[in-house]
Amino acid sequence: MAITAQDIQDAMKRVAAGFRTNGDYLTELDQAVGDGDLGITTSKIADALDSYADQTAGDDLGKYLAAGGMAVNKVASSTMGTLLASGLMSAGKVVRGKEVLEPSDLATMLQAAFEGLQARGKASLGDKTILDAMHPSVEAISQAVQTTETLATAGQKLVDAAKAGRDAVTPLRNRVGRASWVGERTEGSVDPGCEAWVIIASSLADIG
Amino acid sequence: MAITAQDIQDAMKRVAAGFRTNGDYLTELDQAVGDGDLGITTSKIADALDSYADQTAGDDLGKYLAAGGMAVNKVASSTMGTLLASGLMSAGKVVRGKEVLEPSDLATMLQAAFEGLQARGKASLGDKTILDAMHPSVEAISQAVQTTETLATAGQKLVDAAKAGRDAVTPLRNRVGRASWVGERTEGSVDPGCEAWVIIASSLADIG
């Protein structure tokens, strides 16, 4: 069951739609612990993804994805925009040259994306950032793909693990980024970046 | 029935008390058509009058009154403070050299005060300023004094005429000063300066 350019583009559009639906909620979360711009950022990312998904993918899906990252950074250069751009670039790099992808590529790409985010943002697990929702969720899909479950089941695990990761750090204090300045008052607040990853995971999970 | 320095000083204290009691109302009136500082101005005038009334008057009541005007201007130099200071100076000048005053002097002094205000402010009757409350009230007391009425009756006439003068111009539009810039929206509003004169007249009327 090969994954085509069209599938990738559909996934981009689903993430865009997910960001649009949940933009106000992300803004609210970011107002509580940050500067309240996350909904704006995700709506810009949504615009970039939508119009990028309309461009011809060519025969190198890796290159297509990496260039998509640059397009995202250009319009959405706040923390989240830049992190997700770095993630897209890294995900693209590991599938460089491929015209179609295997389900196992998805796990590799998500793993690479995670590493890309980590390298760019230099945060550690437990700092209460998007990484804390992303990490268990990427682990879950890697396992699911190894045990050759259906993509639907794998997708469900991706989402469940993301939510669990998000909830696990909610009681903690933010340790990096703008929210870290708010100190103890962030304890108990959902991290906006974690929530953004839950939205991405849920949108991606529609795949297949 | 002679009017002594003590009577003058008592009158100053009564005017001060009248300004204190009505300061908030004057501020409200001035907020509607001006800059809302009239209560502050009258409270400064009250302070100046109170402490000036505690100083020895000496044997020249005219000089004493004129210097009181300068003391008022020093602390309360907005329109109303400056006008009333000019009024006090002019009133003092016409009784220069006197150690005690006759009732008829009161009318002369009020007439001089009116002229002092008019010269300093260059407003005309009907422009809806303090002059419109002051003029009929000064006329009334001049007549009352000529017909040798009691001071109490004369005082009542002073107040009644002040109120009538104030009410007569309320429907008009302010033609000079800050309120004139508000234009037609001043029609129907009590002029703050007219009201200030009603307060002065009422406080003075306690004399005798």
Add this chain to the structure above:
Amino acid sequence: MKKLLNKPEDFVPEMLEGLFLAHPDQLSYEEEIYSVVRTDAPVQGKVGLATGGGSGHLPVFLGYVGKGMLDGCAVGDVFNSPSADQMLNVTKRINGGKGVVYIYGNYGGDVMNFDMSAEMADLEDIPVRTVLVKDDVASAPADEADRRRGVVGMVFAFKIAGAKADAGGSLDEVADVTEKALANTRSMGVALSPCIVPRVGKPGFTLGDGEMEIGMGIHGEPGIKREPLQTADEVSTRMLTAILDDLNVAAGERVAVMINGLGATPPEELYVLYRNVHKHLADKDISVHRAYVGEYATSMEMAGASLTIFKLDDELTELLDAPAHTPFFTQV
């Protein structure tokens, strides 16, 4: 709208004390802190320039005391005229032998006190000329222009007078060119929110969420009309139209433009307004010689902005371009 204050009645003296401490080489005072003068006053052989008025408008008034602009300023309480006495102190201290020009806004209290001061200065043989600022087109129609109030346009008057005095102008020459500058200057403003006089402690008026007040002055006194809030382009076009209806500027002429923030309105919004004004002027083939965008005359924390157009000829251009250096205005 909250304030960083100690006792409200100490607001003005503490503000002045802060100013003297922050600018010890520029500002000094005569007799009491309310009579502010340049540290190098009197400048011998130069016409002295004085202004005065209520507090709450910084940089107006005393912020323009300094080289290339004013020599002294009488400072009143918030939105209140200073006294004749203070003005006389300033006048005596800044007179460098050529007399003193009073340049201030057309407000009843100020006029009466400056007139008293001028009468007293005359007794001391200091010649004084008075130039009244009446630039606000919204405050009275053209046929009653003498009733208009003075707002931020006075900054151009200070600048021109300062340059002319520095250039050695006589009392009459300085006063005359300042009058010419003001004859070429018109302003109009709009307010989006009220301000709070510290001693009063509450706003002098209220404006609904979607409302603006057209033609409001700089004292919180009501404007001429209250209307639904319009866009930046609509508001600035409207102010420009009102000004150009009153001040004849022909194609090919040049102007200085000032977009002044009343207090709370951020500079970003002022530049959005400027953009539209500039484009409209360009459409009419009117060139902008200098643009001043910022806070030049405020009403404490009031939100809103005003537009001033100052039509230039060669003489005024040269005087406007001269350098100046005061605590709030430095031009090189």
Add this chain to the structure above:
Amino acid sequence: MKKLLNKPEDFVPEMLEGLFLAHPDQLSYEEEIYSVVRTDAPVQGKVGLATGGGSGHLPVFLGYVGKGMLDGCAVGDVFNSPSADQMLNVTKRINGGKGVVYIYGNYGGDVMNFDMSAEMADLEDIPVRTVLVKDDVASAPADEADRRRGVVGMVFAFKIAGAKADAGGSLDEVADVTEKALANTRSMGVALSPCIVPRVGKPGFTLGDGEMEIGMGIHGEPGIKREPLQTADEVSTRMLTAILDDLNVAAGERVAVMINGLGATPPEELYVLYRNVHKHLADKDISVHRAYVGEYATSMEMAGASLTIFKLDDELTELLDAPAHTPFFTQV
């Protein structure tokens, strides 16, 4: 809190357009209006100085582009980092052959984008050094000073870097002295009211009538503590104490002081704050070499103020005193 705007999404580009129209002889751009450079860029033989960050803080960031300070600035949307791409445009345009120093506030998005830009500049053989501003003592304790955010103290960094670059300093000399200046710089702020991001349209938080937020940054992000509003003296003493707990200034030393208004707070109140700070410093026998009181880094219409102390030695004093001339900062 109302705004003079057209479409919220046009706010930043229209603001920029207004700036370019108002300052045509000072500001220009590279490729697109979001990459602002001096009209005379690149200045050959001088180290190029770049900054960047979100909009909504004027005069920060681009207001300091000009003679004696910065060469270029990448401009983001309101409170949002500009992109790596824009920064690279600026970097290439301002490189006068001696490399470029990036001086900007310690915010995640900005750091990531400037890092990306520096990596790309490296590929084009433009040496870049990065100096991060982390002056806000309220944003993290001293033992985690690397987490602190950069606020208005960056203005001193721009000034020192600009003077050193003008004096012919090498890339490392400029970056090193800027780091030294920042090691001597601490800030702390307090907010009295929130601000509104135009695209969001409502305040990011609310503050009760009698409340203030201690340690709030310049982006509307919550501070460290919410408390009942205190007097100007209490607030300024508290900010000064927090700063001097962190920055060792001995009796006999000299400092520059900045009282910065966040937007809506009027200059009068800033001088009331300055008065108290000056007196406390005098009590400690610390002398004030220069006082900067005004709006240097804002959060649009937020009410509040911050205090910055910059400890000077002879080298820094000389660099601070050098002249500068930008659209928002002129020193003679």
